[in-house]
Amino acid sequence: MPVYSMTGYASAQHSTATTAPEGESRTQPVTQLGLEVRSVNSRFLDLTFRLPEDLRQFEPVLRELLGSKLKRGKVEVRASVETTSATNIPDPTPKLLQKLNATQDSIRAWLPTANPLSVADVIRLAAAEQGTSRDWSADVMPLAEKVLKELLSARQREGARLATMLLGHIAQLRTLAEQAGPLVPKLVEQQRLRFMERWKEAMALTEGATLPEAAQDRALTEATAFAIRIDVAEEITRLNSHLDELERLIKKGGEIGKRLDFLIQELHREANTLGSKSAALELTHISVDMKVLIEQMREQVQNIE
Template identity: 80%
Template sequence: MPVYSMTGYASAQHSTASNAPDSDAKNQPPGQLGLEIRSVNSRFLDLSFRLPEDLRQFEPTLRELVSAKLKRGKVEVRASIEVASNTSVQDPSPKLLQRLNAVQDNVKAWLPQASALSVADVLRFAAAEQTGTRDWSASVMPLAEKALKELMAARQREGGKLSTMLLERLSQLRTLALQAVPLVPQLVAQQRQRFLDRWKEAMALTDGSTLPEAAQDRALTEATAFAIRIDVAEEITRLNSHLDEIERLIKKGGEIGKRLDFLIQELHREANTMGSKSAALELTHISVDMKVLIEQMREQVQNIE
């Protein structure tokens, strides 16, 4: 399965022409339905809709459609309707003229002094008729499916880039871990020899009351305690284990964002422990370099679904 980013954008438009079969729809000017879907990272799936009143009835169906495809992210669905303006004088339809005449007769029956409709009034009603409410029920869902498909493709492309970056950082972390492995034995050997040299110097200043064997044993005990204190083999083992799991998840794909986030926290913990145990400048540098790489990974993992 691919890795999906939570960041993406897609839009789709559907245009209608005045080619409807009934006379009322013929008088309507061309219109365009536009739909945009934007998504950014979020811990959970957070949906919001900005729809014109003519499309408000489609919100539950759109919510169900988006929820079936997306699992995480802050997602905004925005729709718009644009109707082309028509400045030419439109002939009133016979149906409109009949309706206006009936209404006028009814008003005259109750209000004999009321003014009759003028030609300008009739033309104004005709202009309002041509921009009346259009039925978008046959267009909204296919358009939403198209935009959602494009959004998924965009999120997949972005997820592929994130996967490549993460795998590169994993390789760099493995290299740093390999560099750290031989440093601890070298430090232990150096410190052991340092303890022995210091005890030999101390023995040369004593009056011989302390046995050389006891002094040497004491030095070796101190060296052993030092080796235990600075040993980072366990941290490196756990770090490599986390790196293996992260690589496995990336290659598996799917909904891996939350698990990757947890593993990144564990990587940071191991790198911190290595830094606190560091007894050499080289190991400190390796720990700092690791934390820089892990922080870069953490920022990108926040965008993975």
């Protein structure tokens, strides 16, 4: 399965001409339905709809459609309905003009001081009449399915880019872990020799050059305790285990965002422990480089579904 990002955008439009009543000859207005979907990262699926009044009735079916394909993300759905004609001015029907005239006469009979209808008022009411006469039942869902398909494609492309980046960082972390492994035995041997030399110097100052066996055992014990304190073999083993699981999940794909986020936290924990046990500048540098890579991975994993 592919890896999906939660970030994506898609939009589509559908245009249709409004049919004039039989027997009337007038400029046919063109009505355009527009639909766009924006998606960003979120812990859960959060759907927001911004629909005009003519399309409010479609929110439940749109919510069901999106919920069946999207599992996580903050998703905003916007729809618009625009009506235009060759002159960009709606053409009022004789029936509407007659109705407006009768309504105006009735109102002014009761309210003589009421202002008469202006041309702008008539155009606005004509546009409203044309907008409400359109039934979008046959157009909204096919358009929504088209936009959703494009959104999924966009999220898949972004997810593939994130997966490639994460696999590259995993390879770099493996290299750093390999570099850290041989450093510890070398440090242990250096510290053991340093303990022995210091005990020899101390004993030479007090009892001559001969080093008692008990003192030598004490030096070896201290060296052993030091070796235990700086041993990072367990951390490196766990770190490699987490990297193996990360790589497996990324190649498997699907809904892996939350599991990747947990593993990133565990990687960060091991890198911190590696740094706290560091007894050499080289190991400190490796720990810092690991944490930089892990932090970059954390930021990108937040966008994976």
